[in-house]
Amino acid sequence: MKTLRDIGEDALIERLITLVPKDLDPAAGPGDDCAIIDLGPSLPELQLLKTDALVEHIHFLPSAPAEAVGWKAVARVVSDFAAMGGRPGHFLVTLALPAETDLEWVEGLYRGIGACLKRFGGILAGGETSSVPAGSAAVISIAATGWVSRGQQVRRSMGKTGDSLFVTGLLGGSITGKHLNFIPRIVEANWLVSNFLPSAMMDLSDGLAKDLPRLAKASGCGFRVDEALIPLTPGCTVAQGMGDGEDYEMLIAIDQAQAPMLVTEWAKAFPELALTRIGELVELGGGQALSGGWEHFQGITGD
């Protein structure tokens, strides 16, 4: 018997999406931070759709403050909207919890959800609660609509050879706290797509070593990264910066001709958030391989 652990998340998804009807509009298909749906030319924006789940013991520990878990559940989705150049719309919250769950914990969770929605302009439209058997992990699943102005949507797949690669902020060590209380880079991403034309973007959730190859593969490119340039959280090694995951920083590919102006303007707009050029996209087969990063169903891979 072959199990999910044997094949890992990316290969699983590739197999599964062959089994269901797909939209004729390729923009709506799976494989990016969000799905993009065009609801017709009468709307000035495209709709984004996203679902994301937090699982107890995997994405948070039972000892984590409930408010922080609720914040994280929403912030991860906001980060995905940021990665498309968009903004949040309506949210649906699904809670699958053991009947033994402390009511106060659930109320704290909802306060955290509410605080994050309020901060970033999301609206709760509904949700569902279900029990899970005693001893099962709690699951918090968030689904949301978002919006992106026509012409400002950024996909993973439009990077091209020669593009400069940037990351925001510092990478590594998220487990010491940032993974619970991070600020999604939505203000910065919205500024970016309003002022520049990034060719590809995604948020770093599984670690640069896992996510950069995804962006490059989706774009039909290879990549080269100068490890000495990777902006590290103080105290972190390069391996941690590449592999820890849950950074929720933006990985940006942009035409190299725009790169110098971007660096200058970014420093004026966001003096307190680093934007660091770490490498470039190259021709397919001409770049590096990376190891490390978080692999669902398999845990940390390589180093």
Add this chain to the structure above:
Amino acid sequence: MKTLRDIGEDALIERLITLVPKDLDPAAGPGDDCAIIDLGPSLPELQLLKTDALVEHIHFLPSAPAEAVGWKAVARVVSDFAAMGGRPGHFLVTLALPAETDLEWVEGLYRGIGACLKRFGGILAGGETSSVPAGSAAVISIAATGWVSRGQQVRRSMGKTGDSLFVTGLLGGSITGKHLNFIPRIVEANWLVSNFLPSAMMDLSDGLAKDLPRLAKASGCGFRVDEALIPLTPGCTVAQGMGDGEDYEMLIAIDQAQAPMLVTEWAKAFPELALTRIGELVELGGGQALSGGWEHFQGITGD
């Protein structure tokens, strides 16, 4: 410490929705089968949003055929769109599964999801997979957009005193198989809202004894039901017909003046599906109480 079991699902939801920002548009708020979002007068339809989860051991047993579980996961959401008078749009699938899960089982699940999407015109737009700790229950969470023509949307809350109450099909005994392979009543519901003006509608997921009081409460009414009129699955008692849950039939409130014509036209349109008048909405405080039905976090209630 107060737990979720102590307060039950409806009271939990009432407490939680006070903790988050709500849309200024009351149509978008929680409390119906779906949220209704008005995306502006340029669109002839309103958007529906829905999320629904299946939990192993709660909504399906590990021994259930994977294809049937996938079908059920999507069919429950289609049934909710039917209850609003709408139709399915784009779907997001979240799988939270132990790494030990058999890959063939997951592929079977997706084939069932695909079959149900194809049958009812839903489109897969994306999704997510996450691991859960070994021994935890599998959770399959479906989120979807849907659409309803302006003026045809039906809420739970617009029922009025004197309305006749109808149910489709037969109630009770779903656990013997129907809960896995039911046909959502979307063709019938779409016909209904195109030809009549039901004042309230919902799908029966937790049992008539649980769901009818919800519809009546949302409408600010009481209700009277003639138990002798409840259409029972052969072999089921009245208590089973009222309390088993997972019937996925439609509960309809409609002005009594429309009732005779509805009965006549329904019989012509759907000669093989019963439509049965079971009672009426009455003034608040003037009706019955019912016991039984499925209570999340508490299990079966009453007798």
